[in-house]
Amino acid sequence: MARPRTFNTDDAVEKAMQVFWTHGYEGASLPDLLEGMGLTRGSLYKAFTDKKTLFLKVLEHYEGQAVDSGVAVLESADIPNGADRIMTVFTGAYRAVTEGDQRGCLLCTAAAGPSTYDDEIAHAVSKGLGALRDGICVALQASPKHEDMSDEAQGALADMLIAQYMGLRTMARARIDTNTLRNAVRSVGVMLA
């Protein structure tokens, strides 16, 4: 006995993700979101409570999409050498920039922004980055050069690679020149080889 939604919630979250990805959490105004999502204020607040709740939903969506696809690469048996899997992720980040995507990583942008003062957002960001870190650990287990390292040393290396990833994607967002990115990725390759 209720009028059903004329928009699909998942589609709306996907569209909201695009807006937040481009403008960041604070940079995305409500009008930006409404236009990008194709709905009006009433519908948005009825469906998503408020901006921050929507953003948390978007972060979940981002994890189940961008992060999980990265993790899939890191755990992919199609690439036998785990170090190659890691490099696939890094070169992918580089390629995104050369192909015109300078939005970086939503998690990294959130890390530098609202994570600094909002615990829930900080927690969601940590969770996403932690998933990536675990993926890197799996990849290291499948790398001849690294498989014999202690778990602790592997974990520490994974933490370093996460920091490297965050730095790279933040540089991309800051429009640092692509040669710098290219060099950085290349050096990661040298380090892992």
Added chain:
Amino acid sequence: MARPRTFNTDDAVEKAMQVFWTHGYEGASLPDLLEGMGLTRGSLYKAFTDKKTLFLKVLEHYEGQAVDSGVAVLESADIPNGADRIMTVFTGAYRAVTEGDQRGCLLCTAAAGPSTYDDEIAHAVSKGLGALRDGICVALQASPKHEDMSDEAQGALADMLIAQYMGLRTMARARIDTNTLRNAVRSVGVMLA
């Protein structure tokens, strides 16, 4: 025959830097700045034109202070091994967090924020990061393990270390747990050793 300023411009910029460092460019409201700098709207606008101009002045000040002191370490003959100089910078960033400073690096926060849409800020950020990069190159020249690398390879490694630095300081700002930071720094040490 003019009434002289009752505040010192450099002091005011220093105080503004503290505010921007804590809150970021967009997160620092004019009332925040006025309170932190100890002046009123009229004085601020007369002396610094507007918020963005003030921020560019602050970035200059930051370079001449935080960045230059980092570069000084990287070029310091007191630490003969250049790799040790680099590690001093990284462990310094880690120690800052353990000592309660979670503000990260003003340049890195600006990179993830206004650099994405403002060319002047992006340029100032690139300049500061470039100075650090050059310092790292000098240090690598003084590292037995790296001094024989080609200039190109040294530069690429420096680019990677800049990305690493940005990632670390962004993690600090996002309040990622200190063990992760510690591990990442430790792994940088292993890589450079």
Added chain:
DNA sequence: AAAATAAGGAACCGATCAGTACAATACACA
């Protein structure tokens, strides 16, 4: 067809934003 329910949409809310205008103030010089 009527009743119940929720989506849709627009007008509106107080708060806050960066920036401005102007009068009061304090200093330097004569």
Added chain:
DNA sequence: TGTGTATTGTACTGATCGGTTCCTTATTTT
């Protein structure tokens, strides 16, 4: 001690922020 001038501080501007209210419209169930 008066006069000119730049600084200072307050009040204000218009725009925009996130969020709410409420009426209309559409749809499902009885």
